[in-house]
Amino acid sequence: MLNELGSIVRRLLLPLMACLLIAGGILWLIGQPKGAAWLWNGGTALVLAILLVDIVAGLLRLEAGLDLIAALAMGGALVLGESLAGIIIALMFSSGRALEDFAQNRARREMTALLSRVPKSAARYADGALQEVALADLLPGDRILVRCGEVVPVDGVIENGVAVLDESALTGEALPVRRLAGAPVMSGSTNAGDPFDLQATSTAAESTYAGIIRLVEAAGAAKAPMARLADRYALVFLFATLAIAGIAYGLSRDPIRALAVLVVATPCPLLLAVPVAIISGVSRCxxxxxxxxxxxxxxxxxxxxxxxxxxxxxxxDGRASLVEIKSESGRDPLELLRLAASLDQSSPHVMARALVSAARDRGLSLHTPVDVKEQPGSGISGQVDGHRLTVGGFAYAQAHAAETPFAQEIKTWIQRDGTAAIVVAINGTIAGALLLADQVxxxxxxxxxxxxxxxxxxxxxxxxxxxxxxxxxxxxxxxxxxxxxxxxxxxxxxxxxxxxxxxxxxxxxxxxxxxxxxxxxxxxxxxxxxxxxxxxxxxxxxxxxxxxxxxxxxxxARRSRNIALQSVYAGMGLSIAAMVAAAFGYLAPVEGALLQEIIDVAVILNALRALGRPIWPGSRQAGLSTETLLGLEAEHHALASVIDEIRMTADHLQQLPQADIRKHLSKLDLLLHEQLLPHEQRDDKEVYAKIRRQTSMPDALAGMSRVHMEIRRQVHNLTSLCKALPADGPSEAQRAEIQRLLYGLEAITRLHFAQEEEIYRSLESD
CATH class of the missing domain: 3.40.50.1000 (HAD superfamily/HAD-like)
Incomplete structure (x- = not known):
């Protein structure tokens, strides 16, 4: 109760001191100086009393600082009859505290936003109906409904449908993300789409969001070593202030000069700039x-x-990604992926989920499997589109398939360090394999x-x-x-x-x-x-x-620390200069109070720069918005099937019948002209052009544009080779030439995409 009362009084101090200053000024103007002095002295005494309580509490915690100078200045003003200076000091001190509170509250805005979003209840399915239950009652395995606009209360897995989630409060990413059935969902995400069912995998107390909340609370409770360093500076500055005030009085025997020195040193930027800059840096992170x-x-x-x-x-990345497909001659590798992923929809295995994700990234239409049987840790079997499929490790697939030369070829092909293979048997024959790896x-x-x-x-x-x-x-x-x-x-x-x-x-x-x-x-x-x-x-x-x-x-972190030190050094330097001027009689107490207020406001506003991006010329690089970055990466994911098609065509070229080669090459040529080349052209004319404008460097990304030219040249050569093919199909030399060209085109395109993704991420806007 006392803490709440004290908090209310402190919030009211600034408007109260402002009212007393104005009211006293009116009394002074109408010829009532005694009434004005009473109002001003009363306000000064109130702030002094509150400040003395804070000082005593700090001393009990073995903490001392520059609040003592403020107390001495206000006490001196009361004793020496400088009522106007006293109320200005009181107003200045109250405004400094209020400005510090405002700065810290603004700096914590992103942190406290997490706390304000904690859901209190959830809609759980029970006995065929929905019941609103407290979060503490949720258990792993419970099925809950996440309605539109609701915050996901616990970690879980989507049971059906598609969830559109806003994860910005957790990840900082601005765009909503889509999660399909079986995908994990972090608590704290907001449902930005249609309602969906979620199977809880944790209790509320053990969820991702609850853990983040605990981290937030721990972050708010910590005190920076730099703040303690500021306290040590404060003690040095305190003694320097008292020494200058003492020298001023000793030389002039004028207590007003000593009071002016104390006034101009109150309050010190050390007490304000360091915590504001540090908390601003934490908030910006x-x-x-x-x-x-x-x-x-x-x-x-x-x-x-x-x-x-x-x-x-x-x-x-920490997740398995599809890196290569090998299929028997005459079988479309993407069809192999589609069939395997369709069956793997029924498996919770992490490799199965990776395969399903790879198929969906390539826009493949997955069908529902039937007669599914899974041997945990080994593989899964079932029927898809009338085909009997077996998907799993080589030993599991081989046990359900006949021995063939291609099966032995697959056995050798999958022996690679740092990869995992999923072997696919169709209708009792090894049809191919899919290689997955955790990529850098x-x-x-x-x-x-x-x-x-x-x-x-x-x-x-x-x-x-x-x-x-x-x-x-x-x-x-x-x-x-x-x-x-x-x-x-x-x-x-x-x-x-x-x-x-x-x-x-x-x-x-x-x-x-x-x-x-x-x-x-x-x-x-x-x-x-x-x-x-x-x-x-x-x-x-x-x-x-x-x-x-x-x-x-x-x-x-480095920018926040530099800003804090800039504020401290600038504030201390200006304060010391003003104290020297006051010691020589160039500043009266009232003038010193007004000057110090300007200094304090300046250093706090400077410390608040840690909340934002650098503003000096040359300190900011060309930036891509998060939305643009995600869009560009999504385009690369969508084009993965085109690059796969280049590799698969090259792999199968030597085994394809003469009559089928022209058809396969024409299909690939059409894909390249309709999907890959337009993408590269947009990159060069829009994305690269934007980066060049922002950097004011016309030659920026010139090497990347040169790669675009090489890709276009390779595609043009492929088109020319296709047109020159004889009616009965290519010769052996032509096959070899086309195969060489395709492998080169695949390599340069994959490398180019990797380069672009690294460049784009490095240019993401703050």
């Missing part, structure tokens, strides 16, 4: 989908010298370069993978060291070893990374799909599935 647990973590980000990355889920994130190259550019001395890859698997990834990454076959305890040992080079940052996403995250000077968890344990142990949680947010966090 939150806006980009980076949850920083307090100002201490933000400041530690500025001094990192070694970064240790876990591999799976951090350097790599497209932004990794940019992230590693930017970390080195930001002063990171060492980058280490630490993984539980075998030596050969770790080496295959590290071979094309710019890392300084690789540690493989790591256990959780081994990762903590690496953190301790690397600390000899300076402060260590550890980034990971799994439960096995949690000890190392806690042991590092700064732990960063990939929280979008990572384990809850890693998020709890980390100092920073990246909520969006983007590794480049780590670089953003470091840049934001």
């Amino acid at each position: 939150a806006k980009k989908g980076i949850l920083v647990k307090g100002g201490g973590a933000l400041e530690r980000l500025t001094n990192i010298k070694t970064v240790i990355f876990d591999k799976t889920g951090t350097i790599t 994130r497209p932004e990794v190259g940019t992230v590693l370069r930017n970390l080195h550019g930001a002063g990171v001395a060492r980058i280490v890859l630490a993984t539980g993978d075998r030596v050969d698997q770790a080496a295959s990834v590290a071979a094309f990454l710019d890392v300084d060291d690789v540690a493989s076959e790591m256990k959780p305890s081994d990762k903590t040992d690496i953190v301790a070893r690397e600390r000899s080079y300076g402060p260590v940052l550890m980034a990971g996403d799994g439960v096995n990374d949690a000890p190392a995250l806690a042991a590092a000077d700064i732990g960063v968890a990939m929280g979008a799909r990572g384990a809850a344990a890693s998020s709890e142990a980390a100092d920073v949680v990246i909520l969006v599935d983007r590794l480049d947010r780590l670089v953003s966090a470091i840049h934001i």
